Amino acid sequence: MTYRLSDQLPLEFHDLPASARITAENTDGVSIVTVEPGPGCSRFSVEWQLPQDDIQFRWVSAAGKIGEGYPQFLPPDWFSAMTTELCRHAPVFSLVGADSGNRLTAAVSESVEPVLFRCGVSEETFMMQCRIECTAVTPESRIVFRFDQRRVPFSESLREVAVWWEKLPGLRPMPVPASAFDPVYSTWYSYHHGISADAVGQEVKSGLEYGMKTVIVDDGWQKIGRTGSYPSTGDWLEADRFPDMKQHVRRIRETGVRYLLWVALPFIGEESRVFPELKDKLLYFSEALHTWILDPRFPEVRNHLVSTCVRLVKEWELDGLKLDFLDRFPLPAGIPDPADCTPDAGRDCPGVDEGVNLLLDELTARLRAVNPDVLIEFRQDYIAPAMRKYANIFRASDCPGDRIANRRRIINLRLLSGGTAVHSDMLGWSPEEAVESAARQLWNIVFSVPQLSVRLADLPEKHRRMLAFFLNFWTENRTLFLHSGLTPLHPELNYPLVMAENGNAVAAVLYSEQALRITGLSGRRLIVINATASPELLLQFQGKETRAEIRDCCGNPAGEVTLRDGIRSIAIPPSGILVSE
Numbered sequence: 001m002t003y004r005l006s007d008q009l010p011l012e013f014h015d016l017p018a019s020a021r022i023t024a025e026n027t028d029g030v031s032i033v034t035v036e037p038g039p040g041c042s043r044f045s046v047e048w049q050l051p052q053d054d055i056q057f058r059w060v061s062a063a064g065k066i067g068e069g070y071p072q073f074l075p076p077d078w079f080s081a082m083t084t085e086l087c088r089h090a091p092v093f094s095l096v097g098a099d100s101g102n103r104l105t106a107a108v109s110e111s112v113e114p115v116l117f118r119c120g121v122s123e124e125t126f127m128m129q130c131r132i133e134c135t136a137v138t139p140e141s142r143i144v145f146r147f148d149q150r151r152v153p154f155s156e157s158l159r160e161v162a163v164w165w166e167k168l169p170g171l172r173p174m175p176v177p178a179s180a181f182d183p184v185y186s187t188w189y190s191y192h193h194g195i196s197a198d199a200v201g202q203e204v205k206s207g208l209e210y211g212m213k214t215v216i217v218d219d220g221w222q223k224i225g226r227t228g229s230y231p232s233t234g235d236w237l238e239a240d241r242f243p244d245m246k247q248h249v250r251r252i253r254e255t256g257v258r259y260l261l262w263v264a265l266p267f268i269g270e271e272s273r274v275f276p277e278l279k280d281k282l283l284y285f286s287e288a289l290h291t292w293i294l295d296p297r298f299p300e301v302r303n304h305l306v307s308t309c310v311r312l313v314k315e316w317e318l319d320g321l322k323l324d325f326l327d328r329f330p331l332p333a334g335i336p337d338p339a340d341c342t343p344d345a346g347r348d349c350p351g352v353d354e355g356v357n358l359l360l361d362e363l364t365a366r367l368r369a370v371n372p373d374v375l376i377e378f379r380q381d382y383i384a385p386a387m388r389k390y391a392n393i394f395r396a397s398d399c400p401g402d403r404i405a406n407r408r409r410i411i412n413l414r415l416l417s418g419g420t421a422v423h424s425d426m427l428g429w430s431p432e433e434a435v436e437s438a439a440r441q442l443w444n445i446v447f448s449v450p451q452l453s454v455r456l457a458d459l460p461e462k463h464r465r466m467l468a469f470f471l472n473f474w475t476e477n478r479t480l481f482l483h484s485g486l487t488p489l490h491p492e493l494n495y496p497l498v499m500a501e502n503g504n505a506v507a508a509v510l511y512s513e514q515a516l517r518i519t520g521l522s523g524r525r526l527i528v529i530n531a532t533a534s535p536e537l538l539l540q541f542q543g544k545e546t547r548a549e550i551r552d553c554c555g556n557p558a559g560e561v562t563l564r565d566g567i568r569s570i571a572i573p574p575s576g577i578l579v580s581e
Contacts, residue, residue, distance in 0.1 A: 009104075009147065015044040029150035030160075035143045045116075045133035046145065050104060052126050054097045057492040058119055059154060061090040061416060063380045063397040063409045073492065077129035080120030086112045086353040087326045087382045090416055092161050093119050094154050095128060100489045102150060102157040109144035109168055110134055111386035112353050136351060144168070155488055158415040165385035166418060173388035173420055174364065177373040179258060179319075180392050180421035181449055181482060183211060183471055188218035188262075189400055189428040189453035193229060195220040196241035197248045204257050206456035210471050214258040216322050216377070216451070221245075221261060225271035230291035233264055234272035236308050249316045258319035260375055261312060265305060265359075266328045267291045278304065280345065283352065284335045286328065293328050295338065296355035297347035306363045313370050320375030321367075323391070326382045329356050360390040377423070380409055388420050395423040395451065403444040404494050407511065410448040411488045411495050422482075426453035435462045436533070439553035439575035442470045443531035446509060447481050447498060450474065462554065469555030473577070477527065480505050515540055515567070526563070526580040530572040540567045548580040 004010040011033070013022070021036040037044055058074050060082060084091040092107035108115050113136035122129045134143050146164055148157045165171050185207040187195045195217060204215050223239045225232030238245040249259050268275055268282070269291045281298040285291075294301045309321060329352055331337060339347060349355050367374045378387055380397040394413050399405035406425050413422045424445035429438045442450065450471065459467065474481065484502035488495045496512035505525040508516055515538040518526060526548065530537055541563045550559045553575035561570055563580065572578055 009048055009050065009149065012047045013044060014047065015041065017041050020044075029148065031145075031147040031149075033145040033147065035145070037137050037139075037141055037143075039139045041137050041139075041141075043133065043135045043137055045131055047129075047131045049122075049125075049127045049129050052121055052128055053103070054099075055095045055103050055128060056098055057096040059094040059096055059158070059412075059491055060117075061092065061381070061383060061412060063399075063405075063412070075120040077118060077120035077122050080118045080129075082117050083114050084108075084117065084384065085114040085330060086356055086384050086386055087329050088384075089381050090384050091115045091117075092158070092416070093117060094158055095119070096154045096491060100153060100155075100491070102148060102152050102154040104128075104130075105146075105148040105154070105157040105161060106130065106132065107146040107161045107164070108132060108134070109142075109146075109165075111165070111171065111384045112357050113351060114353070153487060154491070155415055155486065159418075162385070162416045162418045166388075168385075171385050171389065173418060174368075174376070174390060174392045175372075176392040176419055176421055177375070179214065179373065180375055181478065182213045182258075183449065183475070184214045184216055184423065184451040185212045185456075186216045186218055186426040186451045186453040187220070188216075189426050190455050191218075191220065193220035193224065197243070197245075200248070200252065203456060204252055204255060207452070208255060208257065210452075210456075210468055211475060212452065212471075213256060214260065214319070214375075215252065216260040216262065218262040218322065219264070219324075225269065230264070230267055230289045231269035232271040233291055234268035234274050234278075236263060236312060246316050249318060253317065253319070258375065259316075260320040260322055260377065261316075261318055262322045262324055263309060263312070264325045265309075265323050266293045266296075266325055268294050274304065283329070283331060283338065289325075289328075295347070295352070296329060296359045297339070297349050297352065298345075298355075299348055300346070302355070302359045302362060305359060306366055309363055310366050310370060313367055313374065319371070319373075320377070322377040324379060326356070326378065329353075357386065360387075364390045380413060383413065383416065385416075388418070391420070393421045393423055393449075396425040396445075396448070399425050400428065401441075403441050404511075406441075407444040407498075408491075408494050410445055411486075411491075411498065414447060414486055415488075421449055422447075423449045423451050426451045428452075428454040431458050431460055431463065435466050436553050436573070436575040438463055439466050439470065440531055440533075442467075442474075443509060443529055443575060444511065446474060446529065447486065447500065449482070465554040469551075469553070473555070477505070477507070480507055480527075510537060514538075517542075518563075519543060521546075521580075526578070528572065528578040530574060530576050530578075533574045535573060536569050536571045538567065539563075539570050541565060546580045548578050550576060550578050552576045 017040045025032045094105040095103040116133040118131040283293040283295045376391040377393040378391040396409035484500045487499045489497045500507045507527040509529040517540040519542040552558045552573040
């Protein structure tokens with residue numbers, strides 16, 4: 001079955017019954033195609049091809065690698081497969097030209113069940129071969145595809161996909177309180193399993209000096225069994241290092257700091273007290289993590305997880321939870337579904353994703369009934385549009401010390417997350433590191449909410465001044481960095497230049513040594529951040545003559561300059577800034 005959106009984009013549908021209904025709306029280069037397969041269809045696909053022309057990058061939402069490990073650049077069609085579902089990635093890809101412009105962005109409304117994508121270069125024809133397959137179709141299914149062929153920045157096309165998703169039935173995002181945008185101290189990289197109540201108290205006290213008003217106590221707070229952390233998960237009881245968790249949390253919150261606690265939602269270890277009760281309601285055993293994964297299709301499993309999380313928040317008066325490892329719910333390739341062996345064991349839904357959706361729906365409702373402003377953090381890559389209903393914080397996935405990965409993951413999250421708060425991966429660095437190098441870790445996450453995970457008392461004085469300057473500067477300009485128009489350029493180069501602008505200011509952050517062109521300020525303040533190791537930047541300026549001050553990474557004055565029409569080299573210290581009047 002062929003459906004021609006345009007001369008350049010004929011769609012070929014496969015495995016649809018003759019009674020299937022296809023409708024399309026085309027508006028200014030954006031096509032909305034609705035497919036109602038009807039009875040007798042369990043899966044179908046749509047294929048198309050287009051010339052590669054100047055397409056040089058395939059953008060996908062995944063933080064790292066896809067499928068068997070092929071990076072998200074421009075794969076051959078035979079190695080381009082990826083799957084999205086509730087707990088893995090978002091159902092969209094974008095083909096990007098050499099000018100960072102959109103050549104085609106394709107998105108799907110299905111956000112819970114698996115959707116299979118292929119999009120790569122044919123080595124025979126050098127055409128882009130594209131395919132989307134919907135794999136869990138029912139007679140009631142109504143699948144909507146969005147194709148954007150406009151010549152606009154790829155980032156604009158992706159942001160509009162996020163807006164489109166928000167307006168679809170059942171995908172209204174969870175409210176995001178202002179507290180989700182405050183800098184965070186996290187205990188993971190700084191303490192790992194060595195965390196204690198005393199250590200949390202010390203870091204909170206130090207963090208308040210920098211304006212950090214939220215702490216996330218990560219893995220290690222819970223009781224750990226004989227053979228390590230994860231074989232004992234499932235009970236979620238405090239360890240001896242937290243002898244009175246309720247009083248401890250109360251003391252922290254009395255300082256004005258919010259308290260979030262880490263919970264690995266799918267895990268249940270054989271050493272846990274609850275294991276005998278749920279041992280017949282498991283999905284599979286994770287050899288890498290030495291723990292079992294619960295099957296959310298059982299009402300008893302969902303009841304246990306929901307009641308446990310509600311107990312933690314209510315009894316200890318927590319401000320929220322960091323719900324981790326949700327991407328372990330989907331069955332790994334090659335692992336048989338236990339429902340095939342025990343189909344009548346008491347599961348109340350057929351699909352694991354459907355079970356997770358039921359779990360998160362009830363959990364969010366119950367937690368918001370306890371605290372309407374509860375903070376819930378999810379980690380990349382479980383960032384499907386449906387997941388925005390269940391979390392108000394998305395954090396870049398783990399990349400310790402990798403400032404480039406942190407930047408790329410943050411920008412990818414920002415493009416699809418709308419008003420959901422986007423946080424950096426936790427930042428840590430060696431006290432022996434040059435202060436300018438440590439500062440580059442921070443400038444790489446400036447377009448997100450900073451999460452810090454370094455032992456603050458161990459920082460040398462120069463690092464403390466740098467951190468204080470950054471957090472003060474970031475807080476003063478938070479609206480510009482987080483809530484303004486964002487233009488990241490060249491995803492194929494890991495976004496070497498990112499700009500943000502609103503009616504009052506323009507910010508440009510350079511992550512590589514390149515010329516920066518600034519026009520159209522129209523009286524707005526200009527911020528240029530030198531996030532490179534170079535002591536100078538090449539600036540092409542056009543506009544009204546204006547004065548600007550220059551500061552180093554610790555905030556110390558480092559000169560002044562008058563910006564005039566033309567190209568000139570401007571001395572800005574490595575990790576320093578230029579700010580116009």
